[in-house]
Amino acid sequence: MRIIETGIPEATDYFGILWTMAGIRDCIIVEHGAPGTVTYTQMSFNSMNRRSMFHKIFTCAVNEDDVVMGSDARLKESIKWVDSTYHPSVIAVVATSITAVIGLDIDGIVRSLQPEVSARLIPFSSGGFNGTYFLGIAESSKAVIREFIKPGSYTPTKKKVNILGPTCEQFNTISDLAEIRRLLSLLGISIGTIFPDGCTTDEIKNIPDASLNLVIRDIMIPVGEEIEELSGQKYMYGLPIGLTGTKKWIARVSELLGILYPEEIINDEISRFGFSLTSLFLKIQPYDHLSVILACPYEYAYGLSEMIIKDWGMQVSAVFLPEEPQISEHENYKILFSDLGIHDLYCNPDDDLFESIVNGKKPQILFANSYYLKMAKSVQIKIPAAHPTPDYITMYDGTPFVGFRGYAYLTQMITNMCNAHPEVFIK
Amino acid sequence: MRRIALYGKGGIGKSTTTSNLSIVLAKKGYTVMQIGCDPKADSTRMLTGGERITPILKTLRQGKDGVTLDQLVTKGDYGIYCAECGGPTPGVGCAGRGIISAFERLDALNAFNELKPDFVLYDVLGDVVCGGFAMPLRKGYAEEVYIVTSGELMSLYAAENIALAVSQFSQKGYARLCGIIQNSRNVENEDKLISDLAAEIGVRVVTRIPRDKVVQECESARSTVASFFDDGAYVRAITVLADEIISKKENR
Numbered sequence: 032m033r034i035i036e037t038g039i040p041e042a043t044d045y046f047g048i049l050w051t052m053a054g055i056r057d058c059i060i061v062e063h064g065a066p067g068t069v070t071y072t073q074m075s076f077n078s079m080n081r082r083s084m085f086h087k088i089f090t091c092a093v094n095e096d097d098v099v100m101g102s103d104a105r106l107k108e109s110i111k112w113v114d115s116t117y118h119p120s121v122i123a124v125v126a127t128s129i130t131a132v133i134g135l136d137i138d139g140i141v142r143s144l145q146p147e148v149s150a151r152l153i154p155f156s157s158g159g160f161n162g163t164y165f166l167g168i169a170e171s172s173k174a175v176i177r178e179f180i181k182p183g184s185y186t187p188t189k190k191k192v193n194i195l196g197p198t199c200e201q202f203n204t205i206s207d208l209a210e211i212r213r214l215l216s217l218l219g220i221s222i223g224t225i226f227p228d229g230c231t232t233d234e235i236k237n238i239p240d241a242s243l244n245l246v247i248r249d250i251m252i253p254v255g256e257e258i259e260e261l262s263g264q265k266y267m268y269g270l271p272i273g274l275t276g277t278k279k280w281i282a283r284v285s286e287l288l289g290i291l292y293p294e295e296i297i298n299d300e301i302s303r304f305g306f307s308l309t310s311l312f313l314k315i316q317p318y319d320h321l322s323v324i325l326a327c328p329y330e331y332a333y334g335l336s337e338m339i340i341k342d343w344g345m346q347v348s349a350v351f352l353p354e355e356p357q358i359s360e361h362e363n364y365k366i367l368f369s370d371l372g373i374h375d376l377y378c379n380p381d382d383d384l385f386e387s388i389v390n391g392k393k394p395q396i397l398f399a400n401s402y403y404l405k406m407a408k409s410v411q412i413k414i415p416a417a418h419p420t421p422d423y424i425t426m427y428d429g430t431p432f433v434g435f436r437g438y439a440y441l442t443q444m445i446t447n448m449c450n451a452h453p454e455v456f457i458k
Numbered sequence: 459m460r461r462i463a464l465y466g467k468g469g470i471g472k473s474t475t476t477s478n479l480s481i482v483l484a485k486k487g488y489t490v491m492q493i494g495c496d497p498k499a500d501s502t503r504m505l506t507g508g509e510r511i512t513p514i515l516k517t518l519r520q521g522k523d524g525v526t527l528d529q530l531v532t533k534g535d536y537g538i539y540c541a542e543c544g545g546p547t548p549g550v551g552c553a554g555r556g557i558i559s560a561f562e563r564l565d566a567l568n569a570f571n572e573l574k575p576d577f578v579l580y581d582v583l584g585d586v587v588c589g590g591f592a593m594p595l596r597k598g599y600a601e602e603v604y605i606v607t608s609g610e611l612m613s614l615y616a617a618e619n620i621a622l623a624v625s626q627f628s629q630k631g632y633a634r635l636c637g638i639i640q641n642s643r644n645v646e647n648e649d650k651l652i653s654d655l656a657a658e659i660g661v662r663v664v665t666r667i668p669r670d671k672v673v674q675e676c677e678s679a680r681s682t683v684a685s686f687f688d689d690g691a692y693v694r695a696i697t698v699l700a701d702e703i704i705s706k707k708e709n710r
């Protein structure tokens with residue numbers, strides 16, 4: 032049994048559902064649960080870039096009597112009220128743990144109520160007992176896709192892609208998406224829908240209009256697969272990080288879209304943003320001994336590892352992943368890391384393990400969430416790179432981790448931070 | 459005040475046995491309160507002329523905060539205080555939480571101090587299926603538990619499970635198991651089967667109640683056997699149980 036004693040309990044699928052559905056602009060969430068649950072949810076949402084769930088989430092505020100008698104009257108009333116007051120396109124009807132314990136039939140309620148409301152009702156009945164928030168994000172995304180994309184054959188627009196992945200708890204998405212948009216525009220590619228965060232249901236319906244889905248996080252791969260099944264549209268998984276990683280990513284996108292690899296443009300980009308650490312540090316500042324630990328979701332962890340090792344020439348001494356990556360079977364993530372020379376890999380570690388590995392490896396640099404960064408007292412250079420980071424804002428769109436500008440930003444940052452801690456240069 | 463819970467498989471005769479026990483104790487001059495812990499709310503029916511009293515949870519829903527004790531408790535035959543927890547219709551809600559709510563409200567209204575019963579008898583539905591149905595076993599409620607069983611296999615299994623649940627509670631210093639009540643179904647070898655079970659879980663068979671059609675006859679007259687008759691095999695077996703319970707008090 033794992034006792035959660037720190038300030039960071041792992042978010043359940045219930046949170047994944049809320050984070051996904053709250054990102055859809057014309058969706059409102061009605062929750063069957065106690066008022067306190069909703070308050071906590073709003074606080075957790077607010078901790079991520081100070082986003083607000085105001086007018087996005089409502090609770091039917093069940094009381095003890097509703098629990099004992101299993102009454103659904105209050106829930107039905109709330110759904111109808113939200114429908115007639117705000118006219119959303121979708122209402123996500125979400126169960127909480129109370130709902131799950133008493134076994135209230137959310138699916139049945141939604142089915143019987145649907146004819147009486149104009150919004151599309153989507154039930155989510157797990158209540159947080161099915162798994163982690165990763166599952167919640169994937170499952171709710173799939174449910175929305177199935178609701179709005181009709182199976183069939185489509186004639187997609189050439190040189191147009193969708194992006195599948197961002198939700199509010201993905202770290203640094205504002206900047207990363209801006210850079211991805213910029214990279215794609217260099218290739219003459221436009222973006223159709225960014226799903227799910229910030230999109231509308233009309234944009235979801237338009238997903239089949241693009242030629243390719245760019246899946247930017249592993250948990251959205253099942254969604255890419257789902258869309259492929261419905262509309263025949265292909266997807267590509269990956270995030271462009273570092274010079275090497277970004278070049279590879281651009282090459283794959285070009286190939287899948289039948290575009291010539293834009294050699295000249297890439298060279299121009301590299302001459303602008305590809306400055307090397309050797310040119311930034313002095314001779315008396317050796318940095319090849321610097322070791323880094325990464326604790327972030329798989330895409331960041333792998334991309335940054337490749338950048339740190341191949342582009343920077345530093346070492347990665349351990350990688351912590353919040354969950355076993357959900358990438359396809361033929362791409363074993365352990366082999367991918369081991370090809371980079373990284374063998375210390377931990378999935379879903381507990382805090383004690385994290386602390387003891389950090390204390391043992393003594394890295395100078397740590398990429399992680401706020402809680403891990405605080406825990407690692409001996410590390411000199413700490414870079415927020417994952418949620419939860421309630422004390423760190425990433426609202427400005429000019430601080431990417433991805434693409435050529437992301438490489439430039441991180442390289443500049445690491446130089447300045449090392450200079451601020453000159454003791455790290457001592458071998 | 460002594461608080462006693464009767465557990466047992468569904469339909470085994472808990473309510474019949476509890477109601478007759480209440481009558482025998484009342485006839486002996488004790489003040490008795492019987493609390494039905496079952497959403498069906500039919501435990502005390504034979505104490506109130508076959509009339510179903512309004513369950514506590516239903517009264518609470520209607521009256522909200524203004525509810526008084528006399529709205530929750532009804533006086534039945536021989537002055538027995540009758541209360542039914544009640545609960546949701548089958549298939550929805552949480553009956554276990556319902557029992558907890560009902561108990562909490564009785565506490566809030568200081569029921570036991572107001573009514574001053576000598577005996578509180580809890581008639582609890584079926585198995586201990588969740589925390590709510592274990593409520594009578596917790597601190598502040600029943601200290602003594604009896605299991606009603608016949609010699610039928612399913613009933614014996616249920617009895618064993620209940621004994622397990624009770625032993626877990628007694629480790630916390632709560633209710634303890636005091637004995638088995640045999641409510642006969644005329645199964646072959648019934649006495650021995652039940653004695654064996656009692657030995658296994660380390661308690662005595664307190665009484666062996668015969669299967670007797672007088673129960674149905676009195677039921678048709680909307681009454682318990684014990685309020686009609688002072689003697690007969692059925693009433694004698696219940697009296698053995700009552701005397702055993704009373705003597706426990708004197709032993710203390």
Ligand SMILES: Nc1ncnc2c1ncn2[C@@H]1O[C@H](COP(=O)(O)OP(=O)(O)OP(=O)(O)O)[C@@H](O)[C@H]1O
Nearest residue numbers: 467468469470471472473474475584668669670673
């Ligand atoms: N000793 C007995 N002799 C004959 N009939 C009996 C006897 N005990 C119980 N019965 C009959 O069995 C039926 C069920 O009994 P009772 O309602 O007391 O069971 P219960 O355990 O309270 O059931 P439930 O779990 O449904 O509350 C009653 O209608 C009663 O007529």
Ligand SMILES: [Mg+2]
Nearest residue numbers: 472473500501
């Ligand atoms: Mg009964």
